[in-house]
Amino acid sequence: MAGLADGRLARLPVAVRFWDGSTLPAAGAPDAPVVVVRDRSAIAHILHRPDQLGLARAWVAGTLDAEGDLETALGARENLTGLTLGTRERLALLRDALRIAGPRILLPPPVPEIEARAAGRRHSLRRDRQAIRHHYDVSNRFYELVLGPSMVYSCAYFAEPEEDLESAQERKLEVICRKLRLQPGERLLDVGCGWGSLLLHAARHHGVHGVGVTLSEQQAVMARRRIAEAGLSDRLEVRVCDYREIADGPFDKIASVGMYEHVGRDELHRYAAILEGLLRPGGLVLNHGIARLAPHAPAPDPFITRYVFPDGELHPVTDVMASMQAAGLEVRDVESLREHYALTLRRWVDNLLAHREEAIGEVGAPRERVWHMYMLGSAMAFEEREITIYQVLAARGGAAHGLPLVREGVPATG
Incomplete structure (x- = not known):
């Protein structure tokens, strides 16, 4: 295999150990993590x-595994970027x-x-329900x-990298509320x-009085x-429906947090127009979502699309802003939280590893492996x-x- 792909397959910073104990050493790194091929089916x-x-x-x-530092093993993906094998090389590998x-x-x-x-037309109501339930309807206890x-x-x-996750999440919720300038008695979607x-x-x-929608x-x-345990059932309502099915606006304020990634590029203009139509004149909407920095869409990632977020799509933030403006929404404020999400994900990985056995008991080893890989990556x-x-x-x-x-009182300090 060493001569394939201009020798790049022989220069990986990981060792490979097979089910029979035989090992391919890492290039110049005796303490490198080990990729374990546990079974022929891998x-x-x-x-x-x-x-x-x-x-x-x-x-x-579970037939392909890693020992040692998984993060270093994931770093080996850079060695495979752009790697292609011709017919002769494929036959040699076979x-x-x-x-x-x-x-x-x-x-x-x-x-x-x-x-x-996935089945059906992409981003249809039916297919979006399937996609959301694949990811979210696994186990509430697992998510806890x-x-x-x-x-x-x-x-x-x-507020600082060492802060605990719960305090930082409380601050995020407060930041959203302050940016939206929520007032008593207002109606929030x-x-x-x-x-x-x-x-x-x-x-x-x-x-506020609030309506929440989810497909899960x-x-x-x-x-x-x-909500019932908090004694707020008279002020808060949760519906199982699509945002395209909401028909009882207007709302004073709208928050969309971690949701638009499921909308799809072809639906962005419709998404923004629907939110605009659900707002009262002068109302505010906050869209909180992941974006890509590259201007051109990358090739689909099969791991993410098949095992994590089916039909999920990331867009440059300028696409989101353009759709908002096309719908008649005036963009007033944009804030990047990139470093914050890296810190958050590492806290989630720590939580998963600390409760790994219980997590496996809830959702099974395959899904636990998916979440570990996806969150760390x-x-x-x-x-x-x-x-x-x-x-x-x-x-x-x-x-x-x-x-x-001015951004008075935002971000929250406590």
Whole structure:
């Protein structure tokens, strides 16, 4: 294999150990992490899908593993960027694979059961429900283990890198409320409300009435229970519906946090127009979402699209702003939170590892492996400026928006 792809396959900063104990050493790094090929089916996965999807399936199935520092192992992906194999090289790999693993690898191995299988028109109401439930309807307890007591599945807002996650998440909720200038008695719409944390914070600390929408049945069950336990059922409502199905506006303020990534590029203008139509004149909307820094869309990542966020799409923040402006929303404020999300993801990884056995008991080992890989890889992507996240605040015309001349009281200090 050493001569394939101009020798790049022989210069990886990881060692490879096979099921029989044989090892390919790392190039010049005796203490490098070890990629473990636990079973012949790992080779079969890669043989039948010689791309990221084959590697992803082997990882999820547990037949491809890592010992040592997983982060360093993930760094090896840079050595494979742009790597392509010609027909002659593929045949050479097939010969080596047959010699090592035997003819059984010619049979396609089972695809992991948790792989998403999207059906229907992309970003239709039906398919979006399938995609959301694939990710969120796994186990509320699992999310409690990962997210902590705040149950907030979006980036926190840290005053300093060492701050605890719960304090930083509380600050993020308050920052959103202050940017929206929430006032007692106002009507707030939370698009993609998750487990209800923003609604609860806004009602407790700012006196609003709120409606939250989610496509996840499990999220809605837990959000309604938390609202009832807080004694706020007369002021807060959670619906299982799509934002395209909301018909009882207007709302004074709208928050969309960690949701627009599921909307899709072709739906961005419609998304912004619907939010604008649900706002009263002079109302404010805050869109908090992940964006890509590269101007051109990268090739789809099979691991993310098949195992984490089916049909998820990231866009430059300028696309989001352009859609808002096309819908008649005036962009008033934009803030990057890139460093904050890297810190948040690393806290979530720590939580997962601290509760790994219970997490596996809740959702199974394959899904735990997916979350570990996806959250750690995402933290690295934010740190390496591959992706970022923005809060974009916009106002509807037709009346005074009430925003001050300066960012008074934002961010929150306590």
